[in-house]
Amino acid sequence: MIKIRIDLAKNSYYIFLKNNIFNYVAKCHKKNYPGCRAIIITDNNVKKFYLTSFTNNLSKNNVKFNSYCVFPGEKSKSFHSLENLTDKIIKKGVNRNDVIYALGGGVIGDLAGFLSSILLRGIKFIQIPTTLLSQVDSSVGGKTAINTKIGKNLVGTFFQPSAVFIDPNTLITLPKKEFLAGYAEVVKYSIIDDKLFFNWLNKNSKDTFNLKSENIYKIITTCIKKKAKIVKLDEKEKKTRMLLNLGHTFAHALENELNYKVRHGEAVSVGILMAMKLSQKLGYAKKEDYYVLENHLKSSKLPIKLKQLSNNKNWQIKSIINKMQTDKKSYKGNIQFILCKGIGAAFIKKDIDTNLLKKTIEEFYI
Numbered sequence: 001m002i003k004i005r006i007d008l009a010k011n012s013y014y015i016f017l018k019n020n021i022f023n024y025v026a027k028c029h030k031k032n033y034p035g036c037r038a039i040i041i042t043d044n045n046v047k048k049f050y051l052t053s054f055t056n057n058l059s060k061n062n063v064k065f066n067s068y069c070v071f072p073g074e075k076s077k078s079f080h081s082l083e084n085l086t087d088k089i090i091k092k093g094v095n096r097n098d099v100i101y102a103l104g105g106g107v108i109g110d111l112a113g114f115l116s117s118i119l120l121r122g123i124k125f126i127q128i129p130t131t132l133l134s135q136v137d138s139s140v141g142g143k144t145a146i147n148t149k150i151g152k153n154l155v156g157t158f159f160q161p162s163a164v165f166i167d168p169n170t171l172i173t174l175p176k177k178e179f180l181a182g183y184a185e186v187v188k189y190s191i192i193d194d195k196l197f198f199n200w201l202n203k204n205s206k207d208t209f210n211l212k213s214e215n216i217y218k219i220i221t222t223c224i225k226k227k228a229k230i231v232k233l234d235e236k237e238k239k240t241r242m243l244l245n246l247g248h249t250f251a252h253a254l255e256n257e258l259n260y261k262v263r264h265g266e267a268v269s270v271g272i273l274m275a276m277k278l279s280q281k282l283g284y285a286k287k288e289d290y291y292v293l294e295n296h297l298k299s300s301k302l303p304i305k306l307k308q309l310s311n312n313k314n315w316q317i318k319s320i321i322n323k324m325q326t327d328k329k330s331y332k333g334n335i336q337f338i339l340c341k342g343i344g345a346a347f348i349k350k351d352i353d354t355n356l357l358k359k360t361i362e363e364f365y366i
């Protein structure tokens with residue numbers, strides 16, 4: 001088993017990585033939280049594959065549990081489903097010693113994490129991420145959120161989990177498109193500060209997409225260690241942690257424009273390419289960096305154009321830019337961009353000319 005520590009000023013925790021992990025999770029619960037109930041939040045897809053296996057292991061270890069299920073997808077990151085879920089949990093009975101388990105992808109992690117941070121003024125929370133995206137990114141670092149009509153992730157908290165248990169074998173049942181969406185976040189990590197990792201990803205994508213165990217373990221541990229390092233330096237995203245948002249100011253606006261009917265990771269794929277294009281236009285990155293990145297995303301079958309995110313959307317540049325200005329990273333309407341001085345060299349930049357921004361986005365129309 002691989003064990004990685006997330007070292008924080010307060011509330012440090014471990015990430016455990018192992019195939020077929022449910023029995024280990026149940027044993028840890030019994031040891032660390034004797035007599036406390038496990039409250040499992042999952043979605044209908046994940047329930048089908050993994051809920052029984054998890055609850056059988058809890059029962060075997062005499063752990064009492066309740067489970068709650070939401071619809072799969074971004075729509076569940078809403079006030080409506082938060083309220084529904086909270087009511088159901090409270091009606092069944094919950095106390096501060098109970099532990100909430102988020103069993104699912106980033107949507108479940110963000111929703112269950114937010115709920116845990118406000119239910120009874122905060123109860124313990126453990127992540128069991130089952131998508132590539134949640135295993136390499138969203139389950140680590142303590143950001144929780146739901147969306148509002150105005151924008152993505154606008155209501156949420158910083159609330160660290162007590163532990164994260166990752167079973168890479170769960171990726172076997174993950175639809176290919178979802179795996180790819182997670183892969184976009186993996187590419188993002190390499191663009192931020194690790195050209196060697198990018199080159200390795202580029203060279204090894206065939207084995208990675210065939211889920212070769214060695215590759216999957218390398219990818220998950222590399223990304224988590226990178227995130228751990230950044231979160232340790234800047235848990236509340238005052239500065240350095242913003243680098244992890246590479247491509248996300250674009251991506252969140254695109255997701256909102258499409259009413260969240262697009263995978264987050266697919267929007268991130270177009271978003272990181274837009275960030276590289278803007279960097280190139282400003283003279284920070286070379287054309288070659290842009291083309292190498294574009295080729296890798298394209299050969300990975302990730303979207304690189306707006307029409308690949310939605311065929312029938314009539315994209316309005318003004319509206320996209322307005323959405324970017326309501327993003328959390330913007331300050332008084334001034335958007336804070338994460339740009340790159342080439343692959344592996346991201347940095348934060350304010351005061352970008354709106355016309356240049358428009359021209360950059362327009363290049364992604366066709």
Ligand SMILES: NC(=O)c1ccc[n+]([C@@H]2O[C@H](COP(=O)([O-])OP(=O)(O)OC[C@H]3O[C@@H](n4cnc5c(N)ncnc54)[C@H](O)[C@@H]3O)[C@@H](O)[C@H]2O)c1
Pocket residue numbers: 043044045046049072073074077104105106107108110130131132133134137138139140141142143144145153170171172173174175178181182264265
């Ligand atoms: N908190 C953070 O730091 C952070 C970071 C990045 C992204 N996010 C958020 O994560 C969300 C996206 O997460 P996601 O890509 O995991 O999406 P998701 O949670 O919607 O999961 C994608 C789909 O895969 C299904 N699924 C999950 N695991 C499966 C499995 N093992 N087998 C079969 N099907 C499975 C789900 O039911 C869903 O239909 C977004 O809302 C994004 O904002 C949060």
